Amino acid sequence: MVKSILLVEPDFPFPNKSKNKANSVHKNFVPLGLLKLGSLHKDKGNKVKLVRGKKSENEIGFVPNKILITSLFTYWSKYVWDNIEHYRGEFPKSEIELGGIYTTLHADTKKFKNLANKYRINISKGVNQEAEKYLPDYSLMPDIDYHATHMMRGCIRRCKFCGTWRLEPQMTRKTKE
Numbered sequence: 001m002v003k004s005i006l007l008v009e010p011d012f013p014f015p016n017k018s019k020n021k022a023n024s025v026h027k028n029f030v031p032l033g034l035l036k037l038g039s040l041h042k043d044k045g046n047k048v049k050l051v052r053g054k055k056s057e058n059e060i061g062f063v064p065n066k067i068l069i070t071s072l073f074t075y076w077s078k079y080v081w082d083n084i085e086h087y088r089g090e091f092p093k094s095e096i097e098l099g100g101i102y103t104t105l106h107a108d109t110k111k112f113k114n115l116a117n118k119y120r121i122n123i124s125k126g127v128n129q130e131a132e133k134y135l136p137d138y139s140l141m142p143d144i145d146y147h148a149t150h151m152m153r154g155c156i157r158r159c160k161f162c163g164t165w166r167l168e169p170q171m172t173r174k175t176k177e
Contacts, residue, residue, distance in 0.1 A: 003046045006064035006094075007034040007140070008087065010079040011053030012072055030144070033100065034070050035136030037128065042137060050140040054086040064094050071100035074163075084119050099124035105163045126167060127153070 009031045031050070038048045049060060057063060067087050071080045080102060087096060096119070104125045106112045116123055138144065154171040155164045 003041075003065040004062045005038075005041045005046050005048045006060060006067045006087075007031075007038055007048065007050040008067060008069040008083055009034060009050070009052045010069065010071075010076070010083040012076050012079050029072075030136070030141070031070055032136050033128070033131070034068065035138065035140060036131040036134045037068055038137040038140045039134035040128075040131040043134065048137075048140065054083060054090075056090060063091060066095045066097065067091065069096065069098050069100075071098060071102035074102045074105060077102050077106075081115060081119075084115075084121060088119050088121075095122065096120070097122040097124055099128065101163050101167060104167050 014029065034050060038050060041048045047062065049062070049064075051060060069080065069083055069087070071077070080098070080100075084096060084098065087094070098116070098121050103112075103123060107116075107123050107125050154168040155162070156171060158165050
């Protein structure tokens with residue numbers, strides 16, 4: 001059975017780190033994890049759409065069976081929970097799954113577990129190894145004219161402010177398989 005999958009990147013307040021204009025598509029990061037999940041789900045025959053921020057059923061064009069929401073930095077957790085609350089209200093019967101950096105680092109805390117139970121969401125910690133085998137699906141972001149990808153994963157440093165080494169403790173280089 002074909003499922004409708006909605007990929008959600010909360011409307012994080014990205015600073016303009018580009019020399020391009022503030023309204024340029026270049027000013028934001030590319031949600032690589034969501035783009036790889038998009039490839040995975042399209043490969044399974046599912047209908048997939050990527051949105052940024054809170055959207056209505058009319059804006060999305062379908063009622064999703066499953067909503068995958070990413071999290072990024074822990075200091076932007078408010079945006080994550082705001083989006084979860086919105087999508088739980090907009091699509092009360094849809095399965096919601098939350099993944100990403102903030103989720104992986106905080107999923108075992110009491111506060112996080114309480115919020116996850118309140119909103120009836122599933123948690124996905126760490127790197128999705130099945131999706132990791134796919135290239136990002138840039139057709140989900142038709143307005144961008146550049147690509148980014150992982151050349152390697154992990155980090156040899158152990159900076160207190162960073163979670164990469166916790167998420168990906170092993171250094172791995174990406175090779176063509």
